[in-house]
Amino acid sequence: MEKTRTTPLVLMLVFSLLLVIGINLDEVQVVLEKATEICLSCIGIG
Amino acid sequence: MGLRRWIQAIAVFLTNAYWKFPFTRNIYQGDLKVICAPGLNCYSCPAATSACPIGALQNFMATARTNFEAARYHVGLYVIGMLGLIGSLVGRMPCAWLCPFGLMQELIHKTPSPKFEIPKFLTYFKYVLLGLFVLILPFAAVDEFGYGVTWFCKYICPAGTLEAGLPMMALKPELRDLIGWLFYNKVIILMGFLLWMVLSRRPFCRVACPLGAIYSFFNRYSVFRMIHDPDKCTHCQACYLGCPMGVKFYEGPNQKDCIRCLKCLQQSCKFGAISYEIGKVETPQPAKNHL
Numbered sequence: 001m002e003k004t005r006t007t008p009l010v011l012m013l014v015f016s017l018l019l020v021i022g023i024n025l026d027e028v029q030v031v032l033e034k035a036t037e038i039c040l041s042c043i044g045i046g
Numbered sequence: 047m048g049l050r051r052w053i054q055a056i057a058v059f060l061t062n063a064y065w066k067f068p069f070t071r072n073i074y075q076g077d078l079k080v081i082c083a084p085g086l087n088c089y090s091c092p093a094a095t096s097a098c099p100i101g102a103l104q105n106f107m108a109t110a111r112t113n114f115e116a117a118r119y120h121v122g123l124y125v126i127g128m129l130g131l132i133g134s135l136v137g138r139m140p141c142a143w144l145c146p147f148g149l150m151q152e153l154i155h156k157t158p159s160p161k162f163e164i165p166k167f168l169t170y171f172k173y174v175l176l177g178l179f180v181l182i183l184p185f186a187a188v189d190e191f192g193y194g195v196t197w198f199c200k201y202i203c204p205a206g207t208l209e210a211g212l213p214m215m216a217l218k219p220e221l222r223d224l225i226g227w228l229f230y231n232k233v234i235i236l237m238g239f240l241l242w243m244v245l246s247r248r249p250f251c252r253v254a255c256p257l258g259a260i261y262s263f264f265n266r267y268s269v270f271r272m273i274h275d276p277d278k279c280t281h282c283q284a285c286y287l288g289c290p291m292g293v294k295f296y297e298g299p300n301q302k303d304c305i306r307c308l309k310c311l312q313q314s315c316k317f318g319a320i321s322y323e324i325g326k327v328e329t330p331q332p333a334k335n336h337l
Contacts, residue, residue, distance in 0.1 A: 018126055042206040043211040044225075
């Protein structure tokens with residue numbers, strides 16, 4: 001029986017945890033606030 | 047048009063679905079922008095309905111110091127978690143199937159011209175851009191108030207110039223008075239990449255994309271993996287000649303630049319030496335011309 005690859009599972013667990021922590025820290029709101037303003041840097045002005 | 051093209055087109059539409067912008071003359075400001083698109087798509091594109099993960103990450107780095115001082119520990123775990131989850135599932139696959147800028151490069155490359163290969167040493171440059179312009183400089187180079195700048199967005203990103211800079215200049219004439227050397231510099235970078243896209247396969251993806259650089263770390267460890275059968279491989283190089291990223295699959299599967307477009311499996315290899323597995327379950331080859 002082939003050995004199950006645990007590395008992808010561990011990675012998924014770790015990054016899912018980071019995602020949940022980020023959501024709990026209210027980073028989602030920060031992303032929304034930045035993304036809904038015109039980014040002057042992105043368009044080459046400031 | 048194969049399945050992958052259809053999925054790419056749908057992804058472009060879904061990440062840029064705000065078609066009211068010619069009337070509102072502004073970017074989308076709705077709640078869908080909490081979602082970071084899995085591909086590179088500037089959130090200041092007037093049609094964009096999602097956030098850019100690289101832009102978001104730089105913003106977190108640029109405000110990290112002031113946030114720490116205010117006991118707000120925002121370092122972009124939401125973005126890192128999302129990118130890591132996608133990467134650990136499928137590796138660099140979003141580049142081939144979901145990224146609007148990647149699709150654009152593939153289409154522009156169809157322009158008839160002499161074609162040139164990109165030297166392998168240049169492909170390491172994207173890691174320099176990721177480390178320096180996305181992570182370190184936004185965090186370290188701060189002003190007197192402790193705020194940094196989104197270095198990659200501000201000085202380099204051609205996707206931002208094309209998708210946001212030029213359309214916004216058209217939509218908002220008042221911005222044109224603010225154009226300076228920074229804008230012209232970014233336009234020159236954009237023009238350079240557009241020309242390079244004609245001459246070489248996916249140059250931005252291979253040389254400069256920080257998002258691709260992040261996903262590339264996961265290729266060897268993701269649930270989805272490519273498989274190479276050396277017993278069937280004849281080293282005919284058909285996989286390399288047809289690969290949009292110039293990957294020599296016969297030198298080993300799951301290389302960092304493999305975007306899992308499956309073109310080698312579908313169209314190139316005539317010897318059945320290429321397949322893929324999902325979570326240790328080897329899948330049969332899809333029907334020919336399916337992609």
